[in-house]
Amino acid sequence: MRQAEVVIIGAGPAGLAAAKPLLDVGAEVTLIDRSAMLGGQLTKQTHMFFGSEKQHASKRGIDILKLMVEAIETYPNLTVLTETTVVGLYADKVVSCVKDDHYFKIQAQYILIAAGASEKSLPFENNDIPGVYAAGAVQTLMNVYGVKPGDRVIMVGSGNIGLIVSYQLMQAGVQVPLLLEAADTISGYLVHASKIRRLGVDIRMNTSIKRALGETSVEAAEIWQLDENWQGIEGTETIIPCDTICLSVGLAPLTELLQQAGAEVKYVRELGGHVPKINQHYETSLDAVYACGDVAGIEEASSAMISGHIAGIEIALKAGYTVANANDILPRLRHDLRNLREGPHGEKIRIGLKKLGVA
Amino acid sequence: MRIDKHPILDFSSRKKIRFTFEGKEQYGFEGDTIASALHALGVKHLSDSIHKKRPRGFYCAIGNCASCNMIVDGIPNVRTCITPLKEGVDVRMQEGKGRF
Ligand SMILES: Cc1cc2nc3c(=O)[nH]c(=O)nc-3n(C[C@H](O)[C@H](O)[C@H](O)COP(=O)(O)OP(=O)(O)OC[C@H]3O[C@@H](n4cnc5c(N)ncnc54)[C@H](O)[C@@H]3O)c2cc1C
Numbered sequence: 001m002r003q004a005e006v007v008i009i010g011a012g013p014a015g016l017a018a019a020k021p022l023l024d025v026g027a028e029v030t031l032i033d034r035s036a037m038l039g040g041q042l043t044k045q046t047h048m049f050f051g052s053e054k055q056h057a058s059k060r061g062i063d064i065l066k067l068m069v070e071a072i073e074t075y076p077n078l079t080v081l082t083e084t085t086v087v088g089l090y091a092d093k094v095v096s097c098v099k100d101d102h103y104f105k106i107q108a109q110y111i112l113i114a115a116g117a118s119e120k121s122l123p124f125e126n127n128d129i130p131g132v133y134a135a136g137a138v139q140t141l142m143n144v145y146g147v148k149p150g151d152r153v154i155m156v157g158s159g160n161i162g163l164i165v166s167y168q169l170m171q172a173g174v175q176v177p178l179l180l181e182a183a184d185t186i187s188g189y190l191v192h193a194s195k196i197r198r199l200g201v202d203i204r205m206n207t208s209i210k211r212a213l214g215e216t217s218v219e220a221a222e223i224w225q226l227d228e229n230w231q232g233i234e235g236t237e238t239i240i241p242c243d244t245i246c247l248s249v250g251l252a253p254l255t256e257l258l259q260q261a262g263a264e265v266k267y268v269r270e271l272g273g274h275v276p277k278i279n280q281h282y283e284t285s286l287d288a289v290y291a292c293g294d295v296a297g298i299e300e301a302s303s304a305m306i307s308g309h310i311a312g313i314e315i316a317l318k319a320g321y322t323v324a325n326a327n328d329i330l331p332r333l334r335h336d337l338r339n340l341r342e343g344p345h346g347e348k349i350r351i352g353l354k355k356l357g358v359a
Numbered sequence: 360m361r362i363d364k365h366p367i368l369d370f371s372s373r374k375k376i377r378f379t380f381e382g383k384e385q386y387g388f389e390g391d392t393i394a395s396a397l398h399a400l401g402v403k404h405l406s407d408s409i410h411k412k413r414p415r416g417f418y419c420a421i422g423n424c425a426s427c428n429m430i431v432d433g434i435p436n437v438r439t440c441i442t443p444l445k446e447g448v449d450v451r452m453q454e455g456k457g458r459f
């Protein structure tokens with residue numbers, strides 16, 4: 001069996017940020033990602049980031065990613081395994097992987113899970129036909145591969161992802177006539193909503209999709225108004241022609257590996273679903289198994305970077321390394337994280353973390 | 360369905376990659392996954408579901424959901440959304456769980 005001192009599962013902003021302090025102290029780090037590219041969600045984010053200066057706000061996600069990769073790629077103590085999917089995780093810290101249809105195991109001493117999240121779907125008739133895509137999928141298709149999802153897209157969900165992806169669709173030359181929101185308010189930032197409204201997107205509140213129409217792929221969407229209990233109102237249906245229905249209805253942490261290994265998890269709605277019970281060092285209920293980033297609760301890239309940075313330092317300390325100025329850096333990072341979670345948009349996270357018992 | 364003009368990204372001047380889909384020669388570009396190359400060709404229907412044989416396309420495009428499973432070089436259940444397109448690869452639609 002292969003041996004590794006620290007295995008990091010997931011090379012998004014959280015995993016990349018965690019690798020750096022570990023490599024700095026000389027730990028042997030194996031960074032694993034199922035994708036051919038490093039960067040997780042950052043690979044498709046062509047927009048300027050909100051968030052704080054220290055986490056590269058006002059730079060584009062794809063440029064932040066470049067900086068993060070450059071910061072670690074030359075370390076001789078780093079092993080990168082891309083196109084490698086972790087398919088099993090065991091409490092004795094055995095990580096099983098598949099690469100090129102080939103199965104192998106790694107015995108790790110420390111494990112950090114930074115696997116991110118998966119996009120949720122929505123129940124409606126025909127929601128399984130081709131042309132019904134997750135918003136992040138559409139963003140990946142356009143911004144990573146240069147392919148349009150279709151010519152006319154109806155977006156469902158007014159969170160930041162729905163708003164930003166609508167804008168990016170129009171940048172790629174795709175029409176977005178309509179954005180539907182079940183609630184009576186826009187859930188993302190109003191600046192993003194105003195921007196796409198100015199470009200002609202009709203944002204409709206208290207409205208959702210009833211069914212998709214089409215045989216082998218989407219040809220139209222039937223939409224309807226919702227009452228205050230989010231039930232469809234008969235008689236309000238309209239059919240809108242489109243070739244893509246894009247769902248931006250939230251993310252759920254990818255905690256399957258943690259659950260398989262027997263780590264304690266708890267369902268916390270505000271954090272997106274089942275999340276691992278972590279302590280203030282980002283260690284799960286399993287000794288030397290850590291979790292950070294979206295997998296520990298859906299937030300954003302800036303917080304994923306900070307939590308990754310903290311988790312990396314914590315693992316280095318637990319492994320007995322001396323981290324220069326750890327006593328200054330750790331409190332400062334925790335302070336930055338609290339700052340990010342301030343204000344009305346951070347409220348959900350604050351409630352969620354309280355429920356989890358880590359705030 | 361390629362993006363031809365983009366204010367931030369540049370997808371021009373990439374190498375062509377030949378492959379076959381359902382036995383017919385097609386091409387995509389360097390940097391494509393199998394699913395992105397097919398989508399660019401207008402192919403959205405990638406497989407038929409296991410029980411009701413309903414058409415399936417991709418859903419997440421990052422390897423989470425298995426909605427994009429196809430038969431690649433004779434191997435079924437390949438997540439084509441995260442499998443880079445390689446020269447000469449043989450791609451086929453998958454029925455249900457697929458067959459070797
Ligand atoms: C459209 C959109 C816009 C956004 N805009 C912003 C913004 O403006 N500002 C901001 O701060 N945040 C933004 N975010 C949120 C941000 O992208 C995420 O919160 C952040 O990427 C989470 O980082 P992560 O490292 O935890 O996970 P991810 O970035 O999701 O990375 C996880 C990685 O783990 C890999 N992985 C998962 N499971 C396995 C496995 N079993 N084996 C191997 N590898 C695996 C995945 O391939 C992936 O690369 C946006 C998100 C989206 C989708």
Ligand code: FES
Nearest residue numbers: 418420424425440
């Ligand atoms: S579309 Fe979800 S795994 Fe490929």
